[in-house]
Amino acid sequence: MSELEAGSVQLMVTSPPYPMIAMWDELFCKADPKIAELFQKLNAKGEDQTVRAIYNVMHNYLSEVWAETFRVLIDGGIACINIGDATRTINGKFQLYPNHSRITEVCEKIGFTTLPYILWKKPTNKPMYKGKGAFLGSGFLPPNAYVTIDCEFILLFRKGKLRKFPPKDALRYESVFKKIERDEWFSQIWSLKGTRQTVTDLERRTAAYPEEIAHRLIRMFSVKGELVLDPFLGSGTTTKIAIQNERNSIGYETDLNLLPVITKKTENHAKEAIVKIKKREKN
Numbered sequence: 001m002s003e004l005e006a007g008s009v010q011l012m013v014t015s016p017p018y019p020m021i022a023m024w025d026e027l028f029c030k031a032d033p034k035i036a037e038l039f040q041k042l043n044a045k046g047e048d049q050t051v052r053a054i055y056n057v058m059h060n061y062l063s064e065v066w067a068e069t070f071r072v073l074i075d076g077g078i079a080c081i082n083i084g085d086a087t088r089t090i091n092g093k094f095q096l097y098p099n100h101s102r103i104t105e106v107c108e109k110i111g112f113t114t115l116p117y118i119l120w121k122k123p124t125n126k127p128m129y130k131g132k133g134a135f136l137g138s139g140f141l142p143p144n145a146y147v148t149i150d151c152e153f154i155l156l157f158r159k160g161k162l163r164k165f166p167p168k169d170a171l172r173y174e175s176v177f178k179k180i181e182r183d184e185w186f187s188q189i190w191s192l193k194g195t196r197q198t199v200t201d202l203e204r205r206t207a208a209y210p211e212e213i214a215h216r217l218i219r220m221f222s223v224k225g226e227l228v229l230d231p232f233l234g235s236g237t238t239t240k241i242a243i244q245n246e247r248n249s250i251g252y253e254t255d256l257n258l259l260p261v262i263t264k265k266t267e268n269h270a271k272e273a274i275v276k277i278k279k280r281e282k283n
């Protein structure tokens with residue numbers, strides 16, 4: 001993110017590709033040929049060591065972005081990372097890959113302060129038995145069933161100390177949330193449905209998060225007029241919601257095919273926001 005100056009962003013909201021979730025294997029392999037090589041080795045000989053190496057290299061790829069985020073955030077700026085843990089059976093061995101704890105460790109090493117996180121609870125009706133998608137006939141017999149993963153994490157980190165504002169800062173006061181919003185948004189479990197991704201294959205492949213997630217995080221941790229960054233922009237959800245809430249936004253996306261999707265999702269909102277801001281400035 002060399003275009004961005006150090007200390008120029010107030011908030012980062014993102015959801016990266018999830019390590020060890022099969023739908024992102026291809027992206028990780030393209031991003032780092034070492035991962036592709038390790039997968040080939042794994043196919044030939046399924047060693048735990050190789051699986052661990054794949055997991056490590058995938059996280060190294062993401063860690064560069066967390067370090068850059070630390071650099072570009074202002075002192076007191078917040079980073080929100082939506083991540084799911086992965087479960088996977090490789091060569092007959094089922095296990096959990098706890099992405100949330102690896103990212104927390106990495107961010108602490110970078111210098112972030114870890115804050116209490118949010119659990120995004122998604123509705124699910126697929127309990128797990130022996131790493132497969134259903135309990136089938138043996139669902140009531142111990143001990144070989146697994147707990148179903150029906151939550152994702154929204155990890156929260158701060159760079160440096162709490163932010164300070166001049167007394168009665170006008171834009172901060174305009175960004176106030178209601179009591180009902182505060183009570184719901186600052187509780188630890190958010191029960192929200194996933195995004196219906198029935199649009200195009202391309203959009204489905206971005207695994208967009210619900211707009212409500214971006215909306216809450218942007219309202220909770222930034223002030224109108226500030227800059228919200230999404231280093232893994234996908235279909236452009238963060239930018240769309242940032243604009244709707246009168247924040248500026250910068251996003252990075254490596255898949256150029258997504259450009260028309262991002263443009264379609266954001267352009268009308270940008271026009272509406274400009275009208276809204278001009279109106280406010282007149283009054």
Ligand SMILES: C[S@@+](CC[C@H](N)C(=O)[O-])C[C@H]1O[C@@H](n2cnc3c(N)ncnc32)[C@H](O)[C@@H]1O
Nearest residue numbers: 016017208209232234235236237252253254255
């Ligand atoms: C989980 S998706 C983000 C979905 C997004 N939150 C949305 O609502 O549409 C992750 C995105 O990160 C992109 N990506 C992967 N590596 C990247 C990198 N180094 N820089 C920028 N984008 C990257 C992928 O192409 C993918 O679209």
